[in-house]
Amino acid sequence: MPLNFFIALLVVLILLSAFFAGSETALMSINRYRLRHLAKHGHRGAQFAEKLLKRPDRLIGMILLGNIAVHSASSAITTFITLRLWGESWIAATTGVLTLFILIFGEIAPKTLSALYPERVAIPSSYIYIVLQWILFPLVWMTNLMSNGVLRLLGVSPEDAAEHSLSVEELRSVVAEAGALIPQRHQRMLLSILDLEKATVEDIMVPRNEIIGIDISEPWDVVREEIISSQHTRLPVFDGSIDDLKGVVHLRRVVRLAAEDKLDTESLLTLVREPYFIPEGTPLNQQLLNFQNQKRRIGFVVDEYGDIQGLVTLEDILEEVVGEFTSDPATSMKNVYADPDGSFRVTGFATIRSLNRRLGWKLPVDGPKTLNGLVLEKLENIPQPGRRLDIAGYDIEITETRANAVKSARIRPPTLIASAPKAKKVRAIH
Template identity: 35%
Template structure:
């Protein structure tokens, strides 16, 4: 009985009160605790050193700092005390360890590239209407990116009536390549250390698979601040008839972020790839399938794959008491 009272009033109750009113309690008792910390600091150091030495003698010394908080504890604390907005940001940071540049890159089919083999007036028109800071440059072969052009550097040239292709070639920079499958965290550190914002992702044969920018990684970390970077509609609401019409090339991660779906992201990275993996063939007619509890109706397709899909919002069934 005495042990139960000690646990309740000496351990549980103070923790609950301290967690509920941390600032108020700290302001009232801080002046009393601080002098005792300085007075008892030598004793605390002696006790800590004694038990640390005893643990080493017994072979029980932990290889990691016992004071370090594990990811599981941080996740639990964020679920309990953080708001939904800040909790999502924190959980995104934890998930970055398992994400590679392939998950966040822009696929080469969606890359806007500048072809310097085209007539000079078409090149100038593309630069005048371009909304990117940097453009990958090819020279006749759209599958082979040879240089990177900073659009800002071309602004002073666009008013010249005697522009030639060589004027733009003199502004080109060497592209930076990154192997496919590179983790996102070290790549973000590279961007910060070298003041770079764009790298090309290549496979083992040196073929460009896509490009990744600093903004792509930031979007993955704090997606609510960067909805303008997404190719999807910025309106996350389903249509009135509980449907949504994405293209087959949309990223599964973007669909999950936009519509809060639980689509598998450990295989194909696009909706088209997920459907083809499920069907094991390119559809020859309109079909409907269910993946991860979501009904998908193929609306448009061709010999290369699925073009447009109709997603039906899953019905959440709540348990009755």
């Protein structure tokens, strides 16, 4: 045969080496979830690729057999061409050149290209490998039988392909790194859904001392005014104290009677629905399902002794996902008042989670749920007005106390502290 035929055959073998090397990298690095999505939508190549990846031991065995055959043939043909052209003394030199060519054009370059564009390489390659799988099945099966036997001695079962499932943290990273593929607002919502399991009902509940309701022990003029002027659609009904809770009433059912002055204790109690109680520590994702299953929109958080600690609504949980969606200015930044100097006056029962979410702060949330609790934990003493302390870089000054608790405090965020003159910079006082 003419020498040109062997030279052309050598070029073809180098190209085959590039194909095996590149397709192996592409198939092993392709996004399995993207591949599964394409396969479910009927993409033939994606279906082939997914089928091949279900048994990666067979796929790798087939690729290595092809690669070894190509390299062996390339070495033999190179030796033959060298003997025809220059003689035996040049065999070592030409073998070195061939090795360099295969390394660059048959390994590094195609593998780099495939790592950058795995989908473009892997899916077309799968058509070829599906055919090769049937042609080389006896040889692949024999070699895999021996290699899998070695793996079993090490406690590995090749038949069980690795499940590529994502943990919550990995899924959070995928969403956060989606970039322009997912709008930023949608990213925040998806991350908030994933974070629901980290928060409990105590993190978002309205504390018991903030619960607004109908006290049937008060004069009916006061009760009637409370019903008519209320900005809520559902109100708790109690007798003297929230501990003597009667239930929850929908104002749509009573406002007409109240406006006509036909409402009394007996008629009100007939409209009351029995209260729904939530154990403290219930995760928000679980409570969202509980609200759905129980057909409820409002619940009362109770501690281990059965005492009511606060109130949680369905809207509170939904706001954890979509953000503040109320148009009522009276509820915007509740318990927080901004001052012209950049500091904030905050009531002691404001929750740490709501402050962080609404103001973009990073106060610690792994301990107490309210500002009062956070200050008392760090202070380890009875709070006194004028006392200042540093918590996570936030300067907190107690401005008012009541019954050994922080009623209000002034908070200066780190950005405000950093911009202040050094002589006036707030330091921690313990």
